[in-house]
Amino acid sequence: MAYEIPVTQARAELADLINRVVYGGERVVVTRHGKPLVALVSAAxxxxxxxxxxxxxxxxxxxxxxxxxxxxxxxxxxxxxxxxAEHRPGGHAGPGGHHGPGA
Known part of the structure; x- marks a missing residue:
């Protein structure tokens, strides 16, 4: 699950966010007006x-x-x-909808 943060807050905390991604293995989604804008993921x-x-x-x-x-x-x-089995055009399935023995 990714951590979401508004773009205004992400600007102020960029260094911390980078550390969380690189060393904490987190994925950060930066949002604007509650909608995903970009994601920070590790290079790996x-x-x-x-x-x-x-x-x-x-x-x-x-x-x-x-x-x-x-x-x-x-x-x-x-x-x-x-x-x-093969399809034979125009064939009649008979009772139960099956071709062949026991149908």
Whole structure:
């Protein structure tokens, strides 16, 4: 949990706030009119946050770049992973909404 402090008070106590962040491991949120304005975090915390962001970005980019998958790929994957069921357009589920034996 972060310690919140108004910007006017933070100006007067900046040296103390820096010590609390660096040596006390605290996170300080500076507010203006009760709304978060900036946060003081240790350099180590900042490095961790940036490393997390860097790890996430390539995943988002690669998923966005995938695009459409050819339908022949789905057939190959079905055999590769042993998927036993497939969607058959216009099929009737019957009682209980299930296809196959025991439905």
């Amino acid at each position: 915390d900042l490095e961790r946050l940036e490393a997390q962001q860097e790890r996430r970005e390539p995943v988002v980019r690669s998923v966005a770049e995938v695009g459409d998958v050819p339908s022949s790929s789905a057939t190959g994957e079905r055999g590769r992973f042993g998927i036993a």
